[in-house]
Amino acid sequence: xxxxxxxxxxxxxxxxxxxxxxxxxxxxxxxxxxxxxxxxxxxxxxxxxxxxxxxxxxxxxxxxxxxxxxxxxxxxxxxxxxxxxxxxxxxxxxxxxxxxxxxxxxxxxxxxxxxxxxxxxxxxxxxxxxxxxxxxxxxx
Numbered sequence: 231x232x233x234x235x236x237x238x239x240x241x242x243x244x245x246x247x248x249x250x251x252x253x254x255x256x257x258x259x260x261x262x263x264x265x266x267x268x269x270x271x272x273x274x275x276x277x278x279x280x281x282x283x284x285x286x287x288x289x290x291x292x293x294x295x296x297x298x299x300x301x302x303x304x305x306x307x308x309x310x311x312x313x314x315x316x317x318x319x320x321x322x323x324x325x326x327x328x329x330x331x332x333x334x335x336x337x338x339x340x341x342x343x344x345x346x347x348x349x350x351x352x353x354x355x356x357x358x359x360x361x362x363x364x365x366x367x368x369x370x
């Protein structure tokens with residue numbers, strides 16, 4: 231994918247580069263101390279992460295939380311995959327920001343904001359903000 235210039239805002243870890251995403255999913259956290267579990271939308275990155283126990287070392291993909299919803303965000307992984315595919319085809323540069331919305335906080339939309347480059351940098355053309363990239367891809 232040509233997503234080296236597209237970044238995704240995470241819930242608490244800053245930004246990740248979109249071309250490093252190898253998986254998108256959602257999972258429910260367990261309820262703790264009387265508080266209900268939450269639904270996390272996560273991105274798996276092309277980087278290993280390890281942890282050790284007395285039995286040995288375990289290596290898995292690095293996961294980053296993109297959004298936390300109160301209800302299951304059923305279409306969020308597909309919506310982000312669709313947006314990444316659309317952006318890849320255009321050679322876009324900008325920032326994707328997940329936003330939890332809906333009356334039950336069970337929907338996640340992904341807003342794309344192009345970088346306002348003014349002039350082209352690095353030898354490539356500047357992306358017009360009027361390009362055919364949607365401002366938001368709602369989950370519906």
